[in-house]
Amino acid sequence: MTLTTGTAFRALAGEAFADAIRRRIVPVIVVISLLSLMAVDGCTRCATGQVDVNGQVVPMADLAGWTGMVIFSALALWTMVLAGVVASDHLSHPLTDGSAALSLARPVSRNTFALSRLAGTLAISYATGALLLGGTATLLAVRTGAAPGAALWAGAACAAGSFTVACLSMTSSLWLPQIATALLVFASVGAVAAVNLVGQFGAELGGFLGAIEHYGPPLATSVIVALGPWIEPAAVRGEPLELAVRSALWCAASGGLLLASFHRLELGR
Amino acid sequence: MLALELAGVFKSFGPRAALRGVSFSLPQGSALGLLGPNGAGKTTALRLLLGFSRPDEGRATLLGMPPFEAASRMGVGYLPERLVLPGRMSVRRFLELHATLAGLSGAERNREIDEVLEQTGIADRAGDRIAGLSKGLAQRLGFAQAFLGRPRLLLLDEPNSGLDPIGVRDARDWIQTARARGCSLLVSSHVLSEIERTCDQVAILHEGKIAASGEISDIVRAGESLEDAFVRLVRA
Numbered sequence: 001m002t003l004t005t006g007t008a009f010r011a012l013a014g015e016a017f018a019d020a021i022r023r024r025i026v027p028v029i030v031v032i033s034l035l036s037l038m039a040v041d042g043c044t045r046c047a048t049g050q051v052d053v054n055g056q057v058v059p060m061a062d063l064a065g066w067t068g069m070v071i072f073s074a075l076a077l078w079t080m081v082l083a084g085v086v087a088s089d090h091l092s093h094p095l096t097d098g099s100a101a102l103s104l105a106r107p108v109s110r111n112t113f114a115l116s117r118l119a120g121t122l123a124i125s126y127a128t129g130a131l132l133l134g135g136t137a138t139l140l141a142v143r144t145g146a147a148p149g150a151a152l153w154a155g156a157a158c159a160a161g162s163f164t165v166a167c168l169s170m171t172s173s174l175w176l177p178q179i180a181t182a183l184l185v186f187a188s189v190g191a192v193a194a195v196n197l198v199g200q201f202g203a204e205l206g207g208f209l210g211a212i213e214h215y216g217p218p219l220a221t222s223v224i225v226a227l228g229p230w231i232e233p234a235a236v237r238g239e240p241l242e243l244a245v246r247s248a249l250w251c252a253a254s255g256g257l258l259l260a261s262f263h264r265l266e267l268g269r
Numbered sequence: 270m271l272a273l274e275l276a277g278v279f280k281s282f283g284p285r286a287a288l289r290g291v292s293f294s295l296p297q298g299s300a301l302g303l304l305g306p307n308g309a310g311k312t313t314a315l316r317l318l319l320g321f322s323r324p325d326e327g328r329a330t331l332l333g334m335p336p337f338e339a340a341s342r343m344g345v346g347y348l349p350e351r352l353v354l355p356g357r358m359s360v361r362r363f364l365e366l367h368a369t370l371a372g373l374s375g376a377e378r379n380r381e382i383d384e385v386l387e388q389t390g391i392a393d394r395a396g397d398r399i400a401g402l403s404k405g406l407a408q409r410l411g412f413a414q415a416f417l418g419r420p421r422l423l424l425l426d427e428p429n430s431g432l433d434p435i436g437v438r439d440a441r442d443w444i445q446t447a448r449a450r451g452c453s454l455l456v457s458s459h460v461l462s463e464i465e466r467t468c469d470q471v472a473i474l475h476e477g478k479i480a481a482s483g484e485i486s487d488i489v490r491a492g493e494s495l496e497d498a499f500v501r502l503v504r505a
Contacts (some may be wrong), residue, residue: 003371011369102414105342105345106367107343107370107372266321267316
């Protein structure tokens with residue numbers, strides 16, 4: 001009799017996914033996602049014609065890139081928030097109600113257990129992200145000619161951001177109640193995104209906000225920079241490679257923090 | 270070789286000392302009853318042995334390894350006091366998951382699942398959702414998952430909880446069957462008559478310390494039952 005880490009992970013991740021899709025939040029996510037796609041459908045219909053901007057006639061096609069970037073970025077941030085909210089009790093709940101005890105009494109390491117719960121969470125948010133962002137990218141490509149390659153890179157940036165947010169949310173859920181963790185997710189993602197937007201299109205930031213912009217997880221920045229080809233690439237600030245490295249480092253750090261925190265946790269008190 | 274050991278273990282939760290220098294061990298093939306009043310530290314001791322918690326001082330080992338290593342739990346069957354089962358799963362699906370986690374696969378896995386279903390008397394409920402089981406049947410399912418993989422060591426915390434008299438008798442038979450094939454056993458229970466029937470040794474915990482430990486015959490005086498000896502030792 002042997003149990004490999006891969007076998008244990010697959011078995012537990014399957015259960016974690018089944019747990020996740022039974023959550024009450026999932027129907028809400030489905031409805032909001034469909035409504036979002038309907039809204040995107042409406043927003044991208046008027047890709048032809050002209051519009052008057054401060055007395056200047058501008059072809060709609062010239063605004064399509066900006067519109068697409070705003071819509072895509074907003075949905076990417078929503079996907080990240082969703083990952084954090086679903087993660088806010090996906091590990092802590094089985095620990096609190098005691099149902100994790102039977103699995104952890106098996107030859108299953110804590111790393112395997114935590115990562116399998118994370119995988120269940122991410123499966124939900126990635127599926128939602130694929131639906132929302134894939135649908136949006138398709139509509140934009142068909143109606144405005146937006147380059148799909150940029151959307152792919154932006155989708156990858158969103159996946160990395162979702163991973164980081166989910167790991168940090170799961171970590172804080174080991175100490176905070178679910179509602180506090182969920183609120184923290186909304187507040188943190190909102191704050192980082194706001195700082196990223198100011199840093200991207202507004203003033204040069206200094207101090208604490210500057211540190212978040214330069215060293216924090218580039219949640220919005222990496223998506224916006226990836227979508228640069230949809231507008232004038234010179235209009236966005238940031239080196240794609242530097243942002244990719246920073247995103248990867250945040251993924252590794254947040255994942256490491258989750259595993260280290262869960263490793264030290266006293267279970268079942 | 271020892272199936273498990275706690276050596277000089279101290280464990281506190283904040284200002285409350287749950288275990289104060291507790292030592293006991295279980296040779297392979299033996300059966301130890303862990304007794305004590307509520308709050309004596311029995312469940313804390315079990316949690317330390319399963320690696321759910323770390324001792325502040327002292328040493329815990331499970332099948333010769335530190336319990337925090339996942340490999341130490343290969344060959345261990347555990348039935349917790351508060352059994353929380355996934356109500357949405359079918360009985361069989363739940364056992365499949367735990368058989369996989371116990372290291373079983375393929376035909377062996379299916380054979381063992383059929384065997385424990387039959388043994389614990391819930392074979393006819395294999396396709397039912399767990400949420401539909403009574404407390405007694407859920408406890409039988411708890412036993413069934415603990416028996417998967419023919420464990421070398423069984424850790425049972427209040428195993429008779431929720432069982433009717435027939436279930437209690439059945440559980441005693443299952444435990445004795447496991448013992449007959451060489452399985453070591455640690456039972457934490459308040460039902461002293463069952464401990465007397467299934468174990469050859471006891472360790473009595475009181476206020477986080479070992480009040481007495483050893484062969485039941487050494488602890489119980491002439492004319493006493495285990496319950497009498499327990500009350501005498503705890504009140505002393």
